Amino acid sequence: xxxxxxxxxxxxxxxxxxxxxxxxxxxxxxxxxxxxxxxxxxxxxxxxxxxxxxxxxxxxxxxxxxxxxxxxxxxxxxxxxxxxxxxxxxxxxxxxxxxxxxxxxxxxxxxxxxxxxxxxxxxxxxxxxxxxxxxxxxxxxxxxxxxxxxxxxxxxxxxxxxxxxxxxxxxxxxxxxxxxxxxxxxxxxxxxxxxxxxxxxxxxxxxxxxxxxxxxxxxxxxxxxxxxxxxxxxxxxxxxxxxxxxxxxxxxxxxxxxxxxxxxxxxxxxxxxxxxxxxxxxxxxxxxxxxxxxxxxxxxxxxxxxxxxxxxxxxxxxxxxxxxxxxxxxxxxxxxxxxxxxxxxxxxxxxxxxxxxxxxxxxxxxxxxxxxxxxxxxxxxxxxxxxxxxxxxxxxxxxxxxxxxxxxxxxxxxxxxxxxxxxxxxxxxxxxxxxxxxxxxxxxxxxxxxxxxxxxxxxxxxxxxxx
Numbered sequence: 177x178x179x180x181x182x183x184x185x186x187x188x189x190x191x192x193x194x195x196x197x198x199x200x201x202x203x204x205x206x207x208x209x210x211x212x213x214x215x216x217x218x219x220x221x222x223x224x225x226x227x228x229x230x231x232x233x234x235x236x237x238x239x240x241x242x243x244x245x246x247x248x249x250x251x252x253x254x255x256x257x258x259x260x261x262x263x264x265x266x267x268x269x270x271x272x273x274x275x276x277x278x279x280x281x282x283x284x285x286x287x288x289x290x291x292x293x294x295x296x297x298x299x300x301x302x303x304x305x306x307x308x309x310x311x312x313x314x315x316x317x318x319x320x321x322x323x324x325x326x327x328x329x330x331x332x333x334x335x336x337x338x339x340x341x342x343x344x345x346x347x348x349x350x351x352x353x354x355x356x357x358x359x360x361x362x363x364x365x366x367x368x369x370x371x372x373x374x375x376x377x378x379x380x381x382x383x384x385x386x387x388x389x390x391x392x393x394x395x396x397x398x399x400x401x402x403x404x405x406x407x408x409x410x411x412x413x414x415x416x417x418x419x420x421x422x423x424x425x426x427x428x429x430x431x432x433x434x435x436x437x438x439x440x441x442x443x444x445x446x447x448x449x450x451x452x453x454x455x456x457x458x459x460x461x462x463x464x465x466x467x468x469x470x471x472x473x474x475x476x477x478x479x480x481x482x483x484x485x486x487x488x489x490x491x492x493x494x495x496x497x498x499x500x501x502x503x504x505x506x507x508x509x510x511x512x513x514x515x516x517x518x519x520x521x522x523x524x525x526x527x528x529x530x531x532x533x534x535x536x537x538x539x540x541x542x543x544x545x546x547x548x549x550x551x552x553x554x555x556x557x558x559x560x561x562x563x564x565x566x567x568x569x570x571x572x573x574x575x576x577x578x579x580x581x582x583x584x585x586x587x588x589x590x591x592x593x594x595x596x597x598x599x600x601x602x603x604x605x606x607x608x609x610x611x612x613x614x615x616x617x618x619x620x621x622x623x624x625x626x627x628x629x630x631x632x633x634x635x636x637x638x639x640x641x642x643x
Contacts, residue, residue, distance in 0.1 A: 214430070231243070247443070252593055253410075255588065273414075286565055288622075299539050300552045332544065335536055506528040
């Protein structure tokens with residue numbers, strides 16, 4: 177049985193938005209471990225198990241710097257996002273902050289871009305899941321045909337399964353995240369401990385040092401733009417802020433903590449991988465390059481362990497992204513910027529099942545494209561747009577200083593941190609491939625056209641309404 181969002185009166189979309197704002201909210205069931213798991217679980221998947229081969233092929237060992245650049249930009253945005261989240265702990269994350277700070281037009285463009293950006297990210301993770309699933313079958317000696325098609329089929333099945341699980345309850349999603357992240361961190365800690373000792377020459381075979389940045393400086397930044405999808409997890413914590421317990425404490429800890437922890441893991445992983453096999457070998461191995469590094473260190477058992485970890489990691493990333501995308505769409509619908517049906521909540525499970533279906537469907541379609549780098553960069557483009565505007569929204573709200581804006585966490589180094597965060601977020605977009613930029617711009621234009629056609633008369637309530 178469904179509970180519809182509060183219906184519009186016979187009047188305007190503004191009245192509908194006001195009713196939505198005081199309507200059904202999702203339960204606060206996600207604690208600090210769950211918040212960290214959403215952040216860490218999302219970021220671990222792409223950064224460690226899919227990107228090392230692609231990144232090393234572009235920038236060589238300097239790909240470690242590319243990941244570090246991404247972590248710094250993410251941290252510059254995570255701090256302003258934390259302040260905004262403690263002032264407005266509601267589902268929708270960046271969309272909600274920007275719409276309340278900069279108005280409905282900006283909110284609509286960012287909200288639709290966030291929804292579709294997370295759809296692209298989810299598809300990217302599920303393509304990685306398909307790659308790892310095929311690799312597991314090959315390692316097990318199972319004869320398969322049509323490898324590329326099978327990757328798409330397995331990725332699509334994974335997307336359908338995760339969407340169905342999210343419909344069945346947020347507790348299921350966070351329980352899965354907690355279990356996966358715990359296993360991943362143990363496996364990765366062992367892998368990096370051994371690999372780090374090998375890389376500094378304490379044991380293992382001697383290797384000829386490789387040129388640190390064989391293609392120069394520019395590929396370091398283009399690679400940073402490519403791998404930035406790795407750092408979307410902290411913003412996804414903000415997207416489910418309406419379901420976080422003790423948001424004034426847990427939101428900043430979950431967002432900042434996940435960026436710092438995962439950033440260290442990324443840099444160490446690329447350092448270990450390029451030291452073990454070299455950039456050319458990693459590039460040839462592609463999305464499963466890290467498996468070959470584990471095979472080099474531990475033989476077949478190591479390869480199998482990393483294959484299983486890669487499966488878990490890509491599932492974790494897709495799981496968190498599908499959850500967050502549905503909450504972004506839920507928030508848009510609650511504000512009457514998209515049709516009210518998207519904010520229906522299933523009374524049996526307490527989840528926005530219509531929004532989840534509107535995420536899972538496009539994700540399954542995009543998985544069929546199978547272009548890993550394109551999916552990753554479009555997701556990064558749309559998120560970097562939001563990140564830059566989040567920083568600007570903070571500056572606007574601090575300047576306006578409305579009575580309702582009372583964050584329990586404030587950004588250190590204000591106003592430098594949000595200013596630099598905005599500049600670096602927008603600047604990184606310039607290093608993306610043209611096709612990714614074109615698709616990102618088209619999404620923005622489409623969102624603006626939708627707002628002008630459907631929701632231009634919507635006026636959002638100020639701040640955070642009573643729940």
